[in-house]
Amino acid sequence: MTNETRTAPPPVARPRRTPLTREVIETRIARVIKWFFIALFVLMTAFPFYWMLNLSVRPIGDVLQNPTRLFPTGDQLAHFWDSYASVLVDFRFLTYIGNSLLLSLVTVFFTLLLAVPGAYAVTRLRFRGKSLMSWGILLVYVFPAIVIAIPLFVIYSKLGIRGSLPSMIVLYLVLTLPVALYMLRSYFQTIPAELEEAALIDGCSRISTIWRIVVPLSVPAIASVALYTFMIAWNEILFAILFLTEFSNSWTLPLGLMQLDTQEVPRTYLMAGSVIITVPVIILFFAFERFLRRGLTAGAVKG
Amino acid sequence: MTIDLNLLELAVYCIAWATVGGLPGFYLATSLNRNPRNGARIGVVVGVLVGLAGLLTGLIDSPVAAVNAVLILWLAALLGGTFLGAARIGRGNYLRRATMRQRTADLAYGLLLPTVLIVAVIVIFPMLWNSVLAFRPIRLRDLPDLRLFSLDDLSLDNFGRVLNARGFGDTLLRTFIFTIFGTTLAIILGLIAALIMRDQFRGRGLARGLLLFPYVAPVISVALIWKMMLNAQYGLLNELIVGMGGRRTDFLFAPATAFTVVILFQAWRYFPFAYLFILARIQAIPDDLYEAAKVDGAAPSQRLWHVTLPQLRAVFGTLFLLRFIWTFNKFDDVFLLTGGAAGTQLISIEVYDQLFSSRNVGTAAAVAVVLALILMVVVMIYFRWFMVEEA
Numbered sequence: 064m065t066n067e068t069r070t071a072p073p074p075v076a077r078p079r080r081t082p083l084t085r086e087v088i089e090t091r092i093a094r095v096i097k098w099f100f101i102a103l104f105v106l107m108t109a110f111p112f113y114w115m116l117n118l119s120v121r122p123i124g125d126v127l128q129n130p131t132r133l134f135p136t137g138d139q140l141a142h143f144w145d146s147y148a149s150v151l152v153d154f155r156f157l158t159y160i161g162n163s164l165l166l167s168l169v170t171v172f173f174t175l176l177l178a179v180p181g182a183y184a185v186t187r188l189r190f191r192g193k194s195l196m197s198w199g200i201l202l203v204y205v206f207p208a209i210v211i212a213i214p215l216f217v218i219y220s221k222l223g224i225r226g227s228l229p230s231m232i233v234l235y236l237v238l239t240l241p242v243a244l245y246m247l248r249s250y251f252q253t254i255p256a257e258l259e260e261a262a263l264i265d266g267c268s269r270i271s272t273i274w275r276i277v278v279p280l281s282v283p284a285i286a287s288v289a290l291y292t293f294m295i296a297w298n299e300i301l302f303a304i305l306f307l308t309e310f311s312n313s314w315t316l317p318l319g320l321m322q323l324d325t326q327e328v329p330r331t332y333l334m335a336g337s338v339i340i341t342v343p344v345i346i347l348f349f350a351f352e353r354f355l356r357r358g359l360t361a362g363a364v365k366g
Numbered sequence: 367m368t369i370d371l372n373l374l375e376l377a378v379y380c381i382a383w384a385t386v387g388g389l390p391g392f393y394l395a396t397s398l399n400r401n402p403r404n405g406a407r408i409g410v411v412v413g414v415l416v417g418l419a420g421l422l423t424g425l426i427d428s429p430v431a432a433v434n435a436v437l438i439l440w441l442a443a444l445l446g447g448t449f450l451g452a453a454r455i456g457r458g459n460y461l462r463r464a465t466m467r468q469r470t471a472d473l474a475y476g477l478l479l480p481t482v483l484i485v486a487v488i489v490i491f492p493m494l495w496n497s498v499l500a501f502r503p504i505r506l507r508d509l510p511d512l513r514l515f516s517l518d519d520l521s522l523d524n525f526g527r528v529l530n531a532r533g534f535g536d537t538l539l540r541t542f543i544f545t546i547f548g549t550t551l552a553i554i555l556g557l558i559a560a561l562i563m564r565d566q567f568r569g570r571g572l573a574r575g576l577l578l579f580p581y582v583a584p585v586i587s588v589a590l591i592w593k594m595m596l597n598a599q600y601g602l603l604n605e606l607i608v609g610m611g612g613r614r615t616d617f618l619f620a621p622a623t624a625f626t627v628v629i630l631f632q633a634w635r636y637f638p639f640a641y642l643f644i645l646a647r648i649q650a651i652p653d654d655l656y657e658a659a660k661v662d663g664a665a666p667s668q669r670l671w672h673v674t675l676p677q678l679r680a681v682f683g684t685l686f687l688l689r690f691i692w693t694f695n696k697f698d699d700v701f702l703l704t705g706g707a708a709g710t711q712l713i714s715i716e717v718y719d720q721l722f723s724s725r726n727v728g729t730a731a732a733v734a735v736v737l738a739l740i741l742m743v744v745v746m747i748y749f750r751w752f753m754v755e756e757a
Contacts, residue, residue: 085665093666100562101573107634108579111591114602118594130600131609177484180477190471196478203489205688207695207741209714210734214492214499217727220509222429237488240481269473298584300698305718317586321702330594337587348582352575 119334159319182247226310250284387413390443400458548632556640624708
């Protein structure tokens with residue numbers, strides 16, 4: 064890597080003025096480019112969400128007249144609750160929130176119940192078929208949901224359980240379990256095994272070792288798995304569309320919102336609905352960002 | 367009422383009951399300090415017997431009755447186990463007699479069994495069965511009287527119909543273009559984002575959080591925002607374009623723009639995924655490398671090109687593979703944006719359309735099989751190419 068900067072004579076003392084080497088020029092250009100991109104990315108990611116909030120408080124008439132109004136008027140802000148109340152009550156969003164919450168929380172519970180012991184077994188215990196399991200997790204992790212949707216649709220229809228929320232939990236578990244197993248496994252690998260061995264020698268059974276040693280040590284990982292699982296279930300829409308569309312009492316929040324997207328429903332309500340569904344995720348995300356960053360790299364919220 | 371089953375249905379029925387019995391058998395034996403494998407074996411026999419008995423006596427004559435029978439069996443096992451355990455009746459000495467190795471393995475199976483079963487029932491079995499459905503002439507209206515498991519009516523008609531349908535070749539090609547561009551753009555955006563977020567600056571913490579928004583927000587709400595912003599009548603983008611003297615466009619419904627928009631949506635929504643991967647890798651590059659390059663007189667652009675990017679090769683490889691797989695079978699994003707209209711039809715949406723618009727289960731399954739096959743071939747080629755190059 065020969066370079067002109069090395070052969071260039073050192074600049075003679077001109078105080079307080081850096082010589083214009085390639086290094087300096089490029090650093091300056093890079094700084095400008097960097098700030099340009101920072102602005103661009105922040106605008107690109109944050110603005111749509113701001114716009115959603117904005118449109119959720121402005122009546123559609125105003126949106127049509129002043130499409131570019133960046134800030135809602137004071138009057139609109141004062142009545143911001145109108146559209147939300149309407150969505151929550153008239154469009155039965157309270158029901159959907161209940162459904163989504165129930166489905167998500169139960170999914171989180173069962174995911175943890177199954178994934179913590181499962182991930183422990185895959186990391187710590189020796190058994191035949193262990194590498195098969197590790198590969199299996201990875202494979203299930205990338206499988207196309209749309210491919211299993213048709214047979215499941217047929218079976219669920221035949222069994223007459225399509226449209227019931229409990230039957231959806233099993234489907235959601237398949238989406239969350241691989242992610243949870245994957246994340247927990249990589250976390251358990253970082254916990255030194257000596258601690259458990261000490262407990263085992265002291266006569267603790269494996270199960271109580273998991274419960275007393277491993278679980279307390281893995282609280283951050285378990286928390287982030289719980290949050291991710293919640294988000295996956297909360298955001299899920301493919302299975303909801305396929306299995307729940309004809310059963311409006313079982314609609315989840317995303318499905319309910321999708322059904323609002325028709326000509327007859329004012330756009331303000333649509334945006335209010337979007338805010339309602341997005342805000343919990345964003346709040347959770349910011350509250351636990353530190354935990355989550357790690358998990359995201361482990362590939363959670365597959366999409 | 368009697369149910370007549372063909373041989374295949376009987377086999378599936380027995381396998382299902384074997385599973386239903388084996389699972390509690392395993393745990394029951396464990397709780398009684400007996401060999402769980404024997405417990406599972408006994409459970410399998412009991413399960414099959416219960417299933418057959420129910421069938422012969424006519425007690426299990428409907429899916430609901432079957433589900434209830436399963437629940438009763440499991441409840442009985444649970445209560446029986448609790449009772450026997452509490453009364454200390456029938457306990458064995460498995461823990462003393464089994465080798466350490468055996469006990470460890472049995473424990474592992476016990477911990478993994480429910481997960482494996484769920485995956486087997488909800489993922490593996492449907493995947494296999496989907497390829498049988500693809501060969502059968504089944505319409506949505508046939509479902510109530512459908513013989514679930516039958517190999518009598520297999521034919522290639524579904525595939526013939528799907529592959530010869532007008533536009534299917536276009537859909538395939540479009541899905542490839544969509545996937546390749548969506549994936550590549552997302553990775554490029556992710557790389558830029560990772561590079562600018564590498565160094566400390568004021569407000570970086572906040573910016574880092576913001577950057578993940580598109581990825582963690584529910585797809586339905588971001589799709590709706592895009593629809594609003596791109597709307598022809600009151601969409602912000604159109605207003606800006608018209609304000610600058612441009613022409614009003616219905617971005618999501620004009621064939622000229624819709625496909626580009628859905629690709630951009632993919633890139634926008636999934637660049638944070640790439641960004642996180644790349645950032646984590648960039649931060650793991652040792653400073654020595656940069657110092658050495660600096661000493662050698664490498665300018666920033668050269669350090670980027672000769673130090674940073676080569677270090678990211680493996681990450682790019684993984685990212686491309688993962689994102690390719692997921693984008694290729696992506697359904698909800700494009701479905702929610704355009705519903706596959708205006709020249710944005712993808713294979714995954716085709717599966718949905720076959721099922722709900724054509725109301726044809728068989729062809730829907732056939733399209734799904736085509737999708738899975740293509741994906742498998744692509745992944746195999748990728749690995750082959752990757753391995754050869756790495757070697």
